[in-house]
Amino acid sequence: MASIDSKDIHKIIVACDAGMGSSVMLASQLRKQLKDTGVTVEHTPVNEIPADADVVVCHSGLAARARVSAPGKVLVPFQIFLGDPAVTKLVATIKNGGTVDA
Amino acid sequence: MAETYTPPVYGTGVKATIQRIGGHLAGMIMPNIGAFIAWGLITALFIPTGWLPNAALGAMVDPIIKTLLPILIAYTGGRMVHGQRGAVVGAVAVMGVIVGSDIPMFLGAMIIGPLTALILKYVDKFTEDRTKSGFEMLVDNFTAGIVGAVMAIVGMWAIGPVVRVVTTAAGNAVEWLIVNNLLPLASVLIEPAKVLFLNNAVNHGVLGPLGVAESVKHGKSILFMLESNPGPGLGLLIAFLLFGPRPLRPSTPAAMIIHFFGGIHEIYFPYVLMKPRLILGVIAGGAAGVFTFMITGAGLVATPSPGSIFAYLAVTPKGGWLGVIAGILVATAVSFAASSLLLGFGRGEKEEPPEDTPQAAADTPEPAADAPEPAADRVEESGRVGEAGDNDRETQAQPVAKEA
Numbered sequence: 001m002a003s004i005d006s007k008d009i010h011k012i013i014v015a016c017d018a019g020m021g022s023s024v025m026l027a028s029q030l031r032k033q034l035k036d037t038g039v040t041v042e043h044t045p046v047n048e049i050p051a052d053a054d055v056v057v058c059h060s061g062l063a064a065r066a067r068v069s070a071p072g073k074v075l076v077p078f079q080i081f082l083g084d085p086a087v088t089k090l091v092a093t094i095k096n097g098g099t100v101d102a
Numbered sequence: 103m104a105e106t107y108t109p110p111v112y113g114t115g116v117k118a119t120i121q122r123i124g125g126h127l128a129g130m131i132m133p134n135i136g137a138f139i140a141w142g143l144i145t146a147l148f149i150p151t152g153w154l155p156n157a158a159l160g161a162m163v164d165p166i167i168k169t170l171l172p173i174l175i176a177y178t179g180g181r182m183v184h185g186q187r188g189a190v191v192g193a194v195a196v197m198g199v200i201v202g203s204d205i206p207m208f209l210g211a212m213i214i215g216p217l218t219a220l221i222l223k224y225v226d227k228f229t230e231d232r233t234k235s236g237f238e239m240l241v242d243n244f245t246a247g248i249v250g251a252v253m254a255i256v257g258m259w260a261i262g263p264v265v266r267v268v269t270t271a272a273g274n275a276v277e278w279l280i281v282n283n284l285l286p287l288a289s290v291l292i293e294p295a296k297v298l299f300l301n302n303a304v305n306h307g308v309l310g311p312l313g314v315a316e317s318v319k320h321g322k323s324i325l326f327m328l329e330s331n332p333g334p335g336l337g338l339l340i341a342f343l344l345f346g347p348r349p350l351r352p353s354t355p356a357a358m359i360i361h362f363f364g365g366i367h368e369i370y371f372p373y374v375l376m377k378p379r380l381i382l383g384v385i386a387g388g389a390a391g392v393f394t395f396m397i398t399g400a401g402l403v404a405t406p407s408p409g410s411i412f413a414y415l416a417v418t419p420k421g422g423w424l425g426v427i428a429g430i431l432v433a434t435a436v437s438f439a440a441s442s443l444l445l446g447f448g449r450g451e452k453e454e455p456p457e458d459t460p461q462a463a464a465d466t467p468e469p470a471a472d473a474p475e476p477a478a479d480r481v482e483e484s485g486r487v488g489e490a491g492d493n494d495r496e497t498q499a500q501p502v503a504k505e506a
Contacts, residue, residue, distance in 0.1 A: 017125055018132045018302050021408060022368035025360065047125055059368070061299045061375070064118040065125075080372045081360075082353045 003101040004054060004074045006094050012041045013053040015066055019045030022081060026057065033091050049073070055100060057087065074100055117298065124303020130179040130212050131306040135407045137174055141166045142404030142417045151321065153420055167318055172200050172211035179215030187226070187246055188219025194250030198257030203266055206318055208311035210257065210265040218253040225249055272312050276325065285324070285396055289388030292329050294381055297371040305329040310405045322401025322419050327392070327426070330409035333433025334387030335370040336362045338380060340434070341441035342373055345448035350376075365408025383444050387437020394432040400425030 012030060016023035023043035031041040044050065046062045049070040058066045060077035067075060078084035093100050131138075141163070147153050148160035173193050180192020192215035199210035225245050233241045279285045295304050305328075313325035336358060343354040350373070357369045374380050395401075400422055406413035411430070418426045 016368065017121070017299050018128055020132055021366045025364070025366055025369075045125065045129060047122065047129070059299070059372070061371070062121070065122055068118065068122075079375070080350075080353065081369045082356055 002072055002074045003099050005099050006097050009039055009054045009094055009100070011053055012039060012055045012057060012090075013049050013070075014041065014043045015046040015049055015056055015058040015062065016043070017046060017062065019043055019048065022059070026081060026087070030057070030087070030091070034094060037094055039094060055090070057090065076100070121299055121303070124300050124307050126182065126216075127212060127307030128302035128305075129182060130175050130215065131208075131310060132302060132407075133178050134171065134174040135405075137166075137171060138404050138407070139413075139416070141171065145403050146417065146419060149321070151420060167206050167314065168204075169200055171314075172196050172207045175208060175211040176215030176218075179212055180219035183216045183219035184223040184226075187242075188216075188222060191218045191222050191246050191250040191253065192216065194218075195253035195257050198254035198259075199262045199265070202258035202262040205266065205269060206311075206314050207262065207265060208314055209269060210261055212307075212311070213265065214253065214257050214261050218249060221253065222246060222249045269312070269315055273315060276312065276316070280324070280396060283393075283396070285328075286389035286392040288328050289385050289392055293334065293385045293388045296329065296367065297374045297381065297384075299368070299371065301329060301367055305409075306405070306407070313402075313405060317401070317403055320401070322403055322422065324392075324395050324401050326402040326405045326417075327395050327400070327414075327429065328388075330367075330406050330414075331388065331391045331430060331433050332362050332365065332367070332409050332411060332414070333391050333430040334384040334437040335367055337387050337434040337437025337439075338373060338384055338441045339370055340438045341380075341383065341445055345442050345445040346373070346377075363410055363412065365406075365410025365413055367409055377445070379444050380441050383437050383441030386440040387433045387435075390436035391429045391433025394429040395425060398425030398428055400429055402426070 012034075014023040014027040014030065016026075027041050027043040034041060042050075042053075046058055046065045047069050049056055049066065053070065053073060055074045055076060056066055056070050057076045057078065059081075060079055063075060063077040066073075066077075076086050076090050078086040090100060144159070144166065145152070145163050148156045149163060150157075150160070152160075173196055176192040176196035177189045181189035183192075195214045195218040196207070196211045199207045199214055203210070222245065226242075229241050229245055276285070279288070292304055295301070309325045309328055313323035316323035316325060339354050339358045339361060343351055343358075346354070354373075357373075360366050360369050374384065401419065402414070402417045402422075403419050404417045406417050414426060414430065415423070
């Protein structure tokens with residue numbers, strides 16, 4: 001499984017089906033939480049995850065497609081849109097240092 | 103660990119493929135929603151039966167829906183396949199379909215845009231190695247021009263007529279469902295498809311293009327409201343707030359606001375996926391909503407996107423608010439009642455210690471008392487939902503199975 005050290009995370013992509021709805025919402029939440037860390041957070045459709053993404057965040061229902069469109073990337077799947085522990089943990093890891101597996 | 107909480111999704115094959123195809127269909131429509139809304143506003147305001155009838159301004163209604171929107175769709179579809187060049191030839195080719203038809207050719211645009219771009223992609227591959235240095239621009243411009251022109255002719259003579267037959271048949275099928283009071287059954291397919299993240303594919307890929315054809319003919323269409331009704335999701339979230347697993351309750355008010363006012367329906371899908379039998383609740387709510395829309399003759403002028411109450415009210419034709427609002431309220435009430443029943447009105451939740459943090463919510467999505475239920479859900483579902491239920495289980499079974 002791919003993993004990445006928190007120091008190497010510069011760009012997080014939040015992906016959803018159309019890249020216009022839920023991903024925008026979660027991306028703006030993440031952006032606020034990561035404001036002081038210098039990590040950029042962007043949102044895209046799950047079929048168009050850019051190559052320079054370090055970590056991909058998407059709902060577990062779309063994880064299979066994310067794996068196809070961004071093979072080998074660190075993927076953080078989550079299940080609930082508000083306060084999911086997988087997302088909380090990602091933010092904590094970036095802030096406190098550590099390794100993100102997935 | 104992220105892994106233990108969110109296990110990898112199985113069923114990569116069929117489900118992901120359907121999602122991906124649906125994603126492409128919706129991907130041609132969704133970037134252009136702003137144009138749809140502009141058209142909806144102009145229509146609602148300036149047509150003879152609108153709020154501010156104005157013949158001069160109303161003259162924009164027809165060209166926008168019949169020419170501009172299909173061009174935008176074909177352009178976007180072409181761009182998805184072959185970048186800017188694909189977009190241009192897609193837009194050119196769709197003109198044949200548009201001119202050869204008197205109904206809005208959305209389906210035609212969704213076919214010919216990507217198809218023409220694909221052809222150009224192969225032509226480009228062919229000419230790339232054979233073009234002499236210095237002639238690239240000449241070759242590029244003329245291959246695009248020729249492919250575009252030829253496909254416009256093909257569109258007018260071949261694709262247009264076929265799509266017209268398909269659109270007419272689909273329209274007649276919908277008419278038949280309405281006449282026989284069967285339209286509410288659509289919810290049995292639509293609601294499970296929604297929570298599997300096929301919401302955009304269903305609404306923008308299938309129902310929207312059919313709805314527009316109907317809307318142009320009759321001034322409104324019920325098809326816009328089959329998938330996008332925010333009522334069923336709202337009812338489900340209210341049921342979760344009152345009777346759901348305690349750890350999940352605190353997150354529901356914010357989810358309701360995002361869902362009902364913001365129109366992001368995705369926010370309620372996880373709640374269904376955690377308690378799969380609740381799909382019956384949203385199906386009941388959806389069907390009740392459709393039934394109400396049907397008997398009140400409700401319809402919308404354009405597709406409400408996102409499915410927010412504000413978007414609904416903005417594209418409701420003059421005088422149509424009663425039916426539209428009634429349908430949303432009925433859907434909410436029925437979905438709430440059915441979901442509450444399916445949640446056992448919160449019985450079995452009392453013994454749990456009150457845990458309010460989202461962390462706790464995650465670790466115990468299903469209280470231990472509920473562990474035997476998934477099996478029952480599967481039986482219920484496969485009976486009611488049919489093939490969509492099969493896909494359901496792949497995703498749903500996992501978080502639950504872990505708890506058991």
